[in-house]
Amino acid sequence: MIEAQGLTKNYGDRVAVDDLSFTVQPGIVTGFLGPNGSGKSTTMRLILELDRPTAGDVTVNGKHYRDHAAPLHEVGALLEARSLHTGRSAYHHLLALAQTHGIGRRRVDELIDLVGLHDVAKKRAGQFSLGMGQRLGIASALLGDPATVMLDEPVNGLDPEGIHWMRTLLRGLAAEGRTVFVSSHLMSEMALTADHLIVIGRGRKIADMSTRDFLSQASGNVVHVRTSQQGELEAQLVGPDVAVKALELELLEVRGLTARQIGEAAARNQIVLYELTPQQASLEEAFMNLTREDVEFKSLQPEGATA
Amino acid sequence: MTSLAGLERLPREPHTGRVTQARVALSEWTKLRSLRSTRWSLLAAIVLTIGFPLLFAAITSSHWGSMSPHERADRHPLDIALAGVNVSQLAIAVLGALVITGEYSTGMIRASFSAVPKRLPVLWAKTGVFALVTFLLMLPSVLIAFFGSQAILARHHILQISFSHPGVARSVIGGAVYVVLVGIFALGIGALIRNTAGGIATFAGIFFVIPPLMNILPSSWNDAISPYLPSEAGRQLFSLTQDAHSLSPLWGGLLFAGYCAVVLTFAAVLLVRRDT
Numbered sequence: 001m002i003e004a005q006g007l008t009k010n011y012g013d014r015v016a017v018d019d020l021s022f023t024v025q026p027g028i029v030t031g032f033l034g035p036n037g038s039g040k041s042t043t044m045r046l047i048l049e050l051d052r053p054t055a056g057d058v059t060v061n062g063k064h065y066r067d068h069a070a071p072l073h074e075v076g077a078l079l080e081a082r083s084l085h086t087g088r089s090a091y092h093h094l095l096a097l098a099q100t101h102g103i104g105r106r107r108v109d110e111l112i113d114l115v116g117l118h119d120v121a122k123k124r125a126g127q128f129s130l131g132m133g134q135r136l137g138i139a140s141a142l143l144g145d146p147a148t149v150m151l152d153e154p155v156n157g158l159d160p161e162g163i164h165w166m167r168t169l170l171r172g173l174a175a176e177g178r179t180v181f182v183s184s185h186l187m188s189e190m191a192l193t194a195d196h197l198i199v200i201g202r203g204r205k206i207a208d209m210s211t212r213d214f215l216s217q218a219s220g221n222v223v224h225v226r227t228s229q230q231g232e233l234e235a236q237l238v239g240p241d242v243a244v245k246a247l248e249l250e251l252l253e254v255r256g257l258t259a260r261q262i263g264e265a266a267a268r269n270q271i272v273l274y275e276l277t278p279q280q281a282s283l284e285e286a287f288m289n290l291t292r293e294d295v296e297f298k299s300l301q302p303e304g305a306t307a
Numbered sequence: 308m309t310s311l312a313g314l315e316r317l318p319r320e321p322h323t324g325r326v327t328q329a330r331v332a333l334s335e336w337t338k339l340r341s342l343r344s345t346r347w348s349l350l351a352a353i354v355l356t357i358g359f360p361l362l363f364a365a366i367t368s369s370h371w372g373s374m375s376p377h378e379r380a381d382r383h384p385l386d387i388a389l390a391g392v393n394v395s396q397l398a399i400a401v402l403g404a405l406v407i408t409g410e411y412s413t414g415m416i417r418a419s420f421s422a423v424p425k426r427l428p429v430l431w432a433k434t435g436v437f438a439l440v441t442f443l444l445m446l447p448s449v450l451i452a453f454f455g456s457q458a459i460l461a462r463h464h465i466l467q468i469s470f471s472h473p474g475v476a477r478s479v480i481g482g483a484v485y486v487v488l489v490g491i492f493a494l495g496i497g498a499l500i501r502n503t504a505g506g507i508a509t510f511a512g513i514f515f516v517i518p519p520l521m522n523i524l525p526s527s528w529n530d531a532i533s534p535y536l537p538s539e540a541g542r543q544l545f546s547l548t549q550d551a552h553s554l555s556p557l558w559g560g561l562l563f564a565g566y567c568a569v570v571l572t573f574a575a576v577l578l579v580r581r582d583t
Contacts (some may be wrong), residue, residue, distance in 0.1 A: 005428070070326060075421075079421075084413065084418060093418075095337050097422050099325060099330055100330050140418060
């Protein structure tokens with residue numbers, strides 16, 4: 001369990017994280033979503049106390065990270081920035097981390113096998129591809145069999161097989177009752193993996209809800225209706241918050257009513273419907289709508305364009 | 308694919324798995340021995356510490372006949388035996404700085420501080436392991452340099468000096484201690500500066516640039532300041548004789564160790580405070 005209370009971090013004049021409060025629950029995968037530069041990595045560094053917060057507080061499993069006697073058993077983290085010595089082999093990297101907690105060599109070997117780095121374990125990590133580096137990062141994160149797993153953009157650089165592997169892994173970890181906190185700037189990836197979403201933009205929290213609620217809220221009651229009695233149905237549906245648009249012959253898009261309301265209205269008036277489908281707005285669309293004002297680095301018009 | 312099949316759950320007894328200073332030291336030993344830069348720097352230090360004295364001894368021995376009495380009087384067997392220390396200190400200083408700056412430049416420091424978030428055990432372990440390893444390698448090196456150069460100079464009785472002669476054993480062993488302290492000093496500077504080039508440059512400035520600049524000062528000032536510079540104070544550890552303004556080997560060595568302690572203390576304070 002991760003609990004943040006009014007977490008704030010300034011770097012000089014720049015506000016990286018702005019009064020962020022949230023709780024990450026065990027047993028589910030919580031997605032930490034936001035555009036690049038929105039403060040996700042900073043928040044994770046604050047959780048690990050690699051950086052000090054300007055204000056506010058964050059605890060992991062009830063204590064400050066620094067106060068745990070065996071930190072690697074509490075939190076296993078994969079940070080976005082590479083956190084390994086390029087001149088050291090994967091095996092020695094993991095061994096050195098394991099030794100700080102008295103974790104044995106057998107565990108190191110197990111993890112190397114688990115992430116599929118057996119053949120390259122003795123090679124210097126600097127020669128690793130991005131995907132291999134990510135796998136090594138996952139191995140370091142799981143080394144201490146941690147109660148909380150925190151991964152910053154874990155699918156970066158993974159091939160499709162690796163991405164599938166990562167999803168299975170995250171769900172498996174959550175199913176074992178662990179707290180799983182995963183950041184991403186890709187909404188579609190999170191929709192497939194996360195049960196709960198915390199969305200931030202410019203360091204501020206925008207949304208904190210289950211993935212299902214997020215989707216239904218974002219879709220805003222859009223329903224596709226197929227009927228040959230378009231005019232009659234439209235007349236029955238009109239209202240102050242309802243918009244009806246003909247998409248093609250016999251296909252209407254209705255905004256502002258649920259499928260149930262439309263179905264009942266049609267039945268009352270004996271209008272035949274061939275199709276009645278609630279539409280989920282694409283996740284990317286929902287995410288973009290939500291974070292539009294909060295994207296930090298918008299592409300600017302060239303200087304001369306307005307002159 | 309079952310994601311965690313075959314992965315053992317670790318036992319959670321209250322006293323297993325916690326971070327201890329000894330465990331961090333073992334971890335730092337693994338880190339130190341698993342890098343090429345360590346092996347090359349240490350090999351260079353050994354070769355330089357032993358090689359230079361043997362080379363100088365051989366040259367001195369073969370040219371002895373053609374040397375003027377003045378030149379001969381200038382040759383001291385202990386200077387020859389410890390000639391390598393002046394050079395190998397650079398290799399050890401670079402390694403000392405790299406031990407910590409290498410972690411900052413690669414990002415390893417984030418992994419290290421995630422495993423040991425109290426941070427200070429990492430600094431102490433790095434310093435301790437590095438000092439121990441360096442000492443265990445430099446001590447035999449200076450002894451080999453001393454006895455080896457003496458063996459090469461065996462024909463020249465005037466260049467023979469006994470290990471039991473007052474100050475000789477202290478100077479030879481002091482050479483190894485000096486190099487270890489130089490390494491610790493550089494490690495502390497590295498921890499302060501957190502950048503390899505910057506750390507080594509700062510070290511070189513303190514050790515090789517500032518001392519000659521003192522000669523520009525009036526000699527009374529120079530005599531009052533120079534003996535207290537880290538390099539001058541430290542060098543008394545392996546100087547057989549001290550001139551009028553120098554500190555004694557004991558006080559010089561203690562002062563140099565004090566400088567190391569001060570640098571490490573500043574490094575420790577900042578290490579805990581700064582963002583990573």
